[in-house]
Amino acid sequence: MLAAVAGVLAARGYENTRFTDVSAASGVAISTLQNYFGSREDMVVEAMEVFTxxxxxxxxxxxxxxxDPWxxxxxxxxxxxxxxxxxRQVLVEFWRSAMRDDDLRDYSAEVQTRYRAPFLAAVREGGxxxxxxxxxxxxxxxxxxxxALAGLIVSRVQHHPTPSPAAFRDILLTQLRLMLGVTERTSRIRTDRGT
Known part of the structure; x- marks a missing residue:
C-alpha cells in the first residue's frame, strides 16, 4: 500500500494524493485505507517517512x-x-511538505542527519x-x-535544463578531488586496482 501511496504522491503531489487515487493504484478498498491510516494526511506522511x-x-x-573512503x-x-x-519526485514532495509541517520538519532534520552520515563518515575516514x-x-x-546533489534533484524534477548525470558527476568529482586533495590519477589508480 505504501508503495502505491508513494507512486501517487510522485505523480500527483502531496495536496492531490487522495484515498481514491491510492485505491485505484493499489487495488485496496478506500474503506480499508481509511481504516488503516485514519486520515489522508496520515497516509501521505507515513508513506513519505517509510520512503525516506x-x-x-x-x-x-x-x-x-x-x-575505501574515496x-x-x-x-x-x-x-x-x-x-x-x-x-526524485517523492523527495521533492517530502522537502516541500516539511517546510509547512512542524512534525515533518523535525522528521526531515532527523532524516537529513542519517542521510548525511555515510558521506560525512567517508570524508572523515579518508582524512x-x-x-x-x-x-x-x-x-x-x-x-x-x-x-549539489539536492539542487540537481530539484532541477531535474522541474525539467529545467541540467547537465547529464555523467557530466554532472564529472564536475562533482573534480570539485571533490580539489576539496579532498585527491589527484585524478591517484583516484583512478585506486579505483582501477580496487584499493
Whole structure:
C-alpha cells in the first residue's frame, strides 16, 4: 500500500494524493485505507517517512559495501545521481511538505542527519587515514556535495535544463578531488586496482 501511496504522491503531489487515487493504484478498498491510516494526511506522511527511511537504508548499504573512503564517496554520489524520476519526485514532495509541517520538519532534520552520515563518515575516514588532504573541514565538504546533489534533484524534477548525470558527476568529482586533495590519477589508480 505504501508503495502505491508513494507512486501517487510522485505523480500527483502531496495536496492531490487522495484515498481514491491510492485505491485505484493499489487495488485496496478506500474503506480499508481509511481504516488503516485514519486520515489522508496520515497516509501521505507515513508513506513519505517509510520512503525516506528506505533511501537512507539504501545509502547505508552502499557505504557498508565499500571500505575505501574515496570509492565509497563515489558510490554514494552515484547512488544519488541515478535515482529514478519517481524517487526524485517523492523527495521533492517530502522537502516541500516539511517546510509547512512542524512534525515533518523535525522528521526531515532527523532524516537529513542519517542521510548525511555515510558521506560525512567517508570524508572523515579518508582524512584520518591520510588519504585526503582536506582543503575544508569534513562537514563543509559533505554539505557542499549534498547541496549539489539536492539542487540537481530539484532541477531535474522541474525539467529545467541540467547537465547529464555523467557530466554532472564529472564536475562533482573534480570539485571533490580539489576539496579532498585527491589527484585524478591517484583516484583512478585506486579505483582501477580496487584499493
Amino acid at each position: 527511511d528506505r533511501e537512507v537504508e539504501a545509502l547505508t548499504a552502499v557505504a557498508s559495501a565499500e571500505p 570509492r565509497r564517496l563515489v558510490a554514494l554520489m552515484d547512488r544519488s545521481l541515478h535515482n529514478s524520476e519517481s524517487t 584520518e587515514r591520510g588519504e585526503f588532504t582536506l582543503a575544508h573541514d569534513a562537514e563543509t565538504v559533505t554539505d557542499f556535495l549534498l547541496s
